[in-house]
Amino acid sequence: MQTRFEPAQLAAPAIAEADAILRKCVHCGFCMATCPTYRLTGDERDGPRGRIYLIKEMLEAGGSAGPEVTHHLDRCLTCLSCMTTCPSGVDYLHLADIARTRIHNTAKRRPFERLLRWLLARLLPRPGHFAATLKLARFAKPLTPLLQAMAWSRPLAAMLRLAPFRLPAPSDLKGGERFGASGLRRARVLLFQGCAQRVLAARINEAAIRLMTRHGVEVLIAGDEGCCGALSLHMGREDEARDLAARNIASWYGTVNRAGIDALVITASGCGSLIRDYGHLMARSAISGQAARLSDLALDITAFLEDIPLDDPETPMGLKVAWHPPCSLQHGQKIKDAPARMLQRAGFEVYLPADSHLCCGSAGVYNILQPEIADRLLRDKQENIGRTGADIIATANIGCMTQLAKGSQLPVVHVVELLDWATGGPKPQALARLT
Ligand code: SF4
Ligand code: SF4
Structure with a gap:
């Protein structure tokens, strides 16, 4: 892709990096087929190639991010499925990071949206604040239908739907232990x-x-x-x-x-x-x-x-497990099948649901900020998992676990909980009702 940055613009390290990334894209569009948001909306600007064009225009023009690029970048999950597919090695992750920083610093957002983003950035990274918010959210849960009815408050409804009814015991791990x-x-x-x-x-x-x-x-x-x-x-x-x-x-x-x-x-x-x-x-x-x-x-x-030989299970675990590879694991870290193989060696029957390369809709705070798309992705994911006939869903990221547990009949566990159980640890609490 040709770019038209001025030499003065290229003096900024972020723009020089964006330029090098943009130049690798050959507009082939292979990435579009595996982009979850493009598959849902059919809008070129909701796919990686369209977003790359929008980012290029924004960065070349300089100045503030406009509403179009803001809207379509907001709808990107950062699932990185496009990076797995791209034959030219376009580093979409770092290009999107550069674009999002420009958007955060310059885009005009409605005051409520600004406040919500600020609150999420303040509350989620602080365990004490986050736990207190979740406790309060329990009492606000009855307001969910009301908040869902108005477009501006749907992110609040999404937060309440995600909040668990009861918080588990807090971690008692201590620094230096x-x-x-x-x-x-x-x-x-x-x-x-x-x-x-x-x-x-x-x-x-x-x-x-x-x-x-x-x-x-x-x-x-x-x-x-x-x-x-x-x-x-x-x-x-x-x-x-x-x-x-x-x-x-x-x-x-x-x-x-x-x-x-x-x-x-x-x-x-x-x-x-x-x-x-x-x-x-x-x-x-x-x-x-x-x-x-x-x-x-x-x-x-x-x-x-993978490099630690785990003990064999004393008896076959005999449970059917749907393995959900998180995007950050399969596309971000290029690990997809190894956890499934470990579960199989530990005696579980493992199934990979159809379209396992697609995001469940969690994606950091995406399921709060873009609840409609996140819910549609979750519905598709749950249908595909349901078709496997599995007893349990296993995954490897807390965001996916929270998203998949929303409205699911199946217990959702982390893969290490199953491996721990199979090699002598306690049965995961989430599986207490399974015989
Ligand atoms: S990161 Fe995911 S949602 Fe964003 S453009 Fe790439 S494939 Fe699409
Ligand atoms: S697959 Fe790669 S090179 Fe082709 S359009 Fe997408 S990002 Fe560009």
Whole structure:
């Protein structure tokens, strides 16, 4: 694709990066067929090629983002299905990040929308604030139909629908805690706690710790770590994402140097995708070297476990599992089938639903900000999962778990909960009713 940036524009690192990405696109349109939003709306501007054109026009023109590019970028899930399909290696992820930052800084949004985005960026990364909000949301749930009836308040209705009726026990993991390996130690890892996951499903990291320590992995918990920054970055709040990343890097780097860590393990693939990209996010900062080192160490738990031979199950688990590969895992980290293979080895019957390459509609805060499209994607996903005849849905990202659990008859668990159970851990609570 030809671009027409002025030399002065190209002096800005973000524009130079966007220019290099744009020039790789050959307009072939292969990416359109696998874009969930284009499949739903049929509008070229809701597909990657159309969005790339809109971004190019916005950046070349300079100045503020207009309503057209804002609308169609807002409707992008950042699912990265287009990057898996693109034969030219167009780095849509970083192009979209650059565009979203421009949109966040310059677009005119309605005051309520601004407020909502600001609130989400304040509340979700702070476990205490997030837990308190969820507790309040319980009392507001009866207002959902009223809020759903008006277009402006539908994101609030979406939030209330996602909020669980009861919050599980909070995580009692503490910074600086160490969990020793059983038997001969094979590895020592730092386990990332996350923010929303800590509130919604502390059981995931508890299962991960049991599973890893039982298989000879020592697990350390860092102090003073926080949100990875992905939610902020997806809303174009790049400076906030960098601040959050800098805090984590400061927290982890000392432990990594002191203790000699083999991997930084992450159980939420959405967080893992960004942490594995900290080297890029912080490339122009004073801590770029530390960020790059931590990116290299960062691994999704399913990738880490591939090199750890897990015990065989004592008896076949005999349950049918629909494996939902999160976009951040399959498109962001290029891990799709390995978790399914691990579940099979652990004695589960595993099914990959049709259209498994398509997003469930979660996508960070997308299911709050774009509830109509998110609901349509979820409906399709649930139908495809239903056709497998599975007893359980297993996935690897807290965002997908919350989205898939919305209105689902099937229990939704993290893959490590099943692997933990199969190798001697307790039965996941979500499966209590299954015999
Ligand atoms: S990231 Fe997903 S929704 Fe966005 S353009 Fe690519 S395929 Fe479409
Ligand atoms: S598949 Fe790649 S090269 Fe082709 S239009 Fe899409 S982004 Fe451009």
